[in-house]
Amino acid sequence: MSSAVSVSSKETTWGGGNKPLRTSYGKAMMWFFLLSDGLSFSGFLAAYGFARFRFLDSWPKADEVFTHVPFLHGQELPMIYVAFMTFVLIMSSVTMVLAVDAGHQMKQSKVAFYMLLTILGGAVFVGSQAWEWGTFINGDYGAVKTKGGNILQFVDSHSHHRIALDDFAHKHHSDRIQHEETNGLWFYDEGALPIYSIEEVIEGMEASPNILIRTQILDETGEKTILSREESLNTLRANGKSIVTGANLIENEYGMPLFADFFFFITGFHGFHVFSGVVINIIIFFNVILGTYEKRGHYEMVEKVGLYWHFVDLVWVFVFTFFYLV
Amino acid sequence: MSHQVHNLELFRGLIKFKNITQKIWGVLILLSIVTLVEVALGIFKPKILLLYFLNMKILNWIFISLTIVKAYYITWDFMHMRDETKTLRRVVVWTFVFLVLYLIFILIQESGYIFDQGSDDYIKRDF
Structure with missing residues (x-):
């Protein structure tokens, strides 16, 4: 960074080798990219805020959705696993800065070691996210969707804990078979049939007096509304339409599909982004081992990929806040 | 690049580190503490913080502020913004802050309006 921006003579300003803002071309372009990528993420998160304030009185509570921790099946532990994921990502950011710093000192093996740790951290994070998706997609209790697209959940009348459909729905033998393209005039296949029909759920509900229905509407204290036994049965009979287990892009057993x-x-x-970061890190890791940057005389490439990696961490800090905390 | 100069101070010189490695661990400890506070508040949710301030719970204002604190230290120390020129810092940060504040204002304002429409009996969703 010896060449400051100088205007003393035309030769030094326009003669090449000058670095505007005392930063190299590559780093400046990386900042340019990160700024625009940051604006994309801001757009998505602001849109999430839009949807949330639009449905302020019926938005699902993250504490009830993300309660799972691997190997601790059946326990409700909100925040724990996602806090672990956050820590893993911050930790991999630290090993990345250490790699950048080792690069400044031209210590090849140290850079390689810290890059490897960063890659491991990124892989653990992506794996955790896949697991989190899996539990969310599978769901845990099941619910009923109404004609208007609202979600009715079933709770115990004393403890107000949720009750799984499996625990009370009456399973009948049903003649209803799955539509397939090969055996009819239907134009398209349908998805797998739900485990229970709405009638079986209504019958099960009538037979178990300890079950109440919880709607997605939040009351003044921010809790979901629990209907009386009478209202529960009436609502289910009048509006219940289909069974929802887990979440996908169309329906969500925890509440709003949005x-x-x-x-x-x-x-x-x-x-x-994390996945691409891991791939890029692996490429840089091999370049470090092969001595590419040793020959080049500097490790600026590690610095540039480091900027990207920290940005991914930075975005996660916001995703963590807006999806799990707020 | 070994001649690059690092600013080794945090909190405007309250904490000074001997070398860059020490500073990195210092920032890690800071970020971990902030995250732990967030997680603890998220699990226990103290009653007093559930009161509303400017149309949002105080707890949520705390979460958002702590997030911005974390974002500051990630950008300034991990991404070495502290060691860049003032102009580069401003070009990146001000552009971003200005555009994002505008975006948030427009979208949240609009969603509040649509929320009111939805609760004014023009649109029914209660079936």
Whole structure:
């Protein structure tokens, strides 16, 4: 950084080798990219905020959705696993800065070692995110969707804990078979049939007096509204339409489908960034081992990929806040 | 690049580090503490913080502020913004802050309006 921006003579200004803002071309372009990418993520998160304030009185609560921790099946532990993921990503950011710093000192093996740790951290994070997606897609209790697209969940009348459809729905033998293109005039296949029909759920509900329905509408204290036994049965009979288990882009057993849409889209886009980051890190890692940067005389490439990696961490800090905390 | 100069101070000189490696670990400890505070608040949700301030819970204002604190240290120390020229810092940060504030204002304002329309009996969703 010895050549400051100088205007003393035309030769030094326009003669080449000058660095505007005392930063190299590559780093300046990386900042340019990160700024625009940051604006993309801001657009997505602001759109999430739009949807959330639009449905302020019926937005699902993240604490009830993301309660799972691997190897601790059946326990409700909100925040724990996602806090672990956040820590893994911050930690891999630290090993990345250490790699950049080792690059400044031209220590090839140290750079390679820290790059390897960064790659491992990124891989653990992407794996965790895949697991988180898996549990969200599978769901845990199941719910009923109404004609208007709202979600009715089932809770115990005393503890107000959710009750799984499996625990009370009556399973009948059904003649209804799955539509397939090969055996009819239907133009398209249908998805797998749900485990229970709405009638079986209504029958099960009538037979178990301890079950109430919880709607997605939040009351003044921010809790979901629980209907009386009478209202529960009436609502289910009048409006119940189909069974929902887990979440996808169309329906979501925890409430608004938009919540699932934004979750999949934003964490997916972020996860794709982490994945690309891991791939780029691997390429740089091999370049370090092969001595490419040793020959080049500087490790600026590690610095540039480091900027990208920290940016991914930076975005996660915001995703963490807006999806899990707020 | 070994001649690059690093600013080794945090909190305007309150904490000074001997070398860059020490500073990195210092920033890690800071970020971990902030994350732990966030997680603890997220799990226990103190009643007093659930009151509303400017149409949002105080707790949510705390979360968003702590997030910006974390974003500051990631950008300034991990991405070495602290060691770049003032102009580069301003070009990146001000552009971003200006555009994002505008975006948030427009979208949140609009969604509040649509929320009111939805609760004014023109649109029914309760079936």
